[in-house]
Amino acid sequence: MYWSKFFIPTLKEPPIGTEAVSHQLSLRASLVHMLTSGVYSYLPTGYKVLRNVENIIRQEMNAIGCCELLLPSLHPIEVWKKTGRDITLKEIMITFDNKKGQHMCLGPTHEEIITTIAKDFIQSYRQLPVTLYQIQTKFRDEMRTRFGIVRACEFIMKDAYSFDRDWEGLKKNYNLQFNAYNRIFKRCGLDPIVVSADSGAMGGSISHEFLVTAPIGEDALWVNADSGEILKDEDGKAPLKPGSWDKKIAIELGHIFQLGTKYSDALGAVFLDEDGKQKPIIMGCYGIGVSRLIAAIIELNSDGNGIIWPKEVSPFDVEIVPVQVSDGVSMELAETYYQELSSSGVDVLLDDRDESAGRKFNDADLIGVPYRVIIGKRMLAQNQVEIKDRRTGQIQAVSKEALKEEILKRTRS
RNA sequence: CGGGGAGUAGCGCAGUUGGCUAGCGCGCUUGCUUUGGGAGCAAGAGGUCGAGGGUUCAAACCCCUCCUCCCCGACCA
Secondary structure, three states: OEHHHOOOOOOOOOOOOOOOHHHHHHHHOOOEEEEEOOEEEEOHHHHHHHHHHHHHHHHHHHHOOOEEOOOOOEEEHHHHHOOOHHHHOOOOOEEEEOOOOOEEEEOOOOHHHHHHHHHHHOOEHHHOOEEEEEEEEEEOOOOOOEOHHHEOOEEEEEEEEEEEOOHHHHHHHHHHHHHHHHHHHHHOOOOOEEEEOOOHHHOOOOEEEEEEEOOOOOEEEEEEOOOOOEEEOOOOOOOOOOOOEEEEEEEEEEEEEEEEOHHHHHHOOEEEOOOOOEEEOEEEEEEEEHHHHHHHHHHHOEEOOEEOOOHHHOOOOEEEEEOOOOOHHHHHHHHHHHHHHHHOOOOEEEOOOOOOHHHHHHHHHHHOOOEEEEEOHHHHOOOEEEEEEOOOOOEEEEEHHHHHHHHHHHHOO
């Protein structure tokens, strides 16, 4: 992609009223744009990142045998009455009447909807187990939005739902998700802390939260300096157990639940088991805040100059910066690299703007592509170009001819 | 919803004991010179001063009402 043809309206200064690093950088790097509080557009660069994160999630979900589908956002409130969650989730549910006078809502989550599908299609134990998931927009009328896309009223979530004939099967699926979650976050450059947690309005018995420590957190954890034990902060007081406890702010990225039969009972999702008896389907549900995940990645992968994308989520693999676009030799070489690398499957951003070097370098730091190829007259005189590593800041001079191999080596490692 | 802050050009801000044609920096347009860390000179464009009402000869500034955004709390991915 050529910078001049892409849409990257970077901002020099952090917009007014922003405090969180990820909030400022996501706006400055033009990943997102606020329409109103808690409602964001994903601009081209941000959308590329979003798709990268989604694809990591898809790969890991598919790898453990989950099937992707897409559920509607528009729900008749009738469905929610069956579980009583039209009342328990009333505060955050966006409701309205359609022109037929039917009471509707925009889906804040999808247990009721997926269970309706299970009810209609699953009749036999032979159809179990099965796990379905989607990556989709949720709507929650949050009383308080926070830090840009960290807590929004319209946000993107991966939600998976497992259906089993017994608890043993559920535990198996739960563990598969548990391990997949660790892989997903790791690939996103994060090292999550897992704690067992309350299941809250979701219901069920066992649940685990995946959090990362970050200043934008909305939760607190107690970490035992001696044993390394981690507990969720429930009432603000240090745990009574021995040892010295440190309080850390953390942000929740994922939450998995062993639901049991709460939804299948309420909606009549039953199957005929091998013994000829009708039983409720045993369910689990597994969520990841995809858009929030992006904020967490930025929060934990940045420096004073901008974002430092982990390779797998970066909007581009490499950014080529010809220092002087007006220099024919530089520009020609830049275009050659662009062609060669692109045809090798490398996603390249070529900054072909006729701007000063300083501005192009600063923008490159800001948008945080992992590797930068700098083409300047000074180095070309020695038949060399440079590769700058965004994370380490190290610059390596390589011969013109070796550039492609050097980049491939890095982007494929 | 309770508490605190803030709305003046695309962005960041000044101007507010009422008074001339509403300013500055960045960005934007045109031309020339530049180009290794947010370049220089010159000439330009761009504003319902968040909205409505009131006081006044006169309101960005004073009064009333409302809207919006940000931060802290209760809740969540």
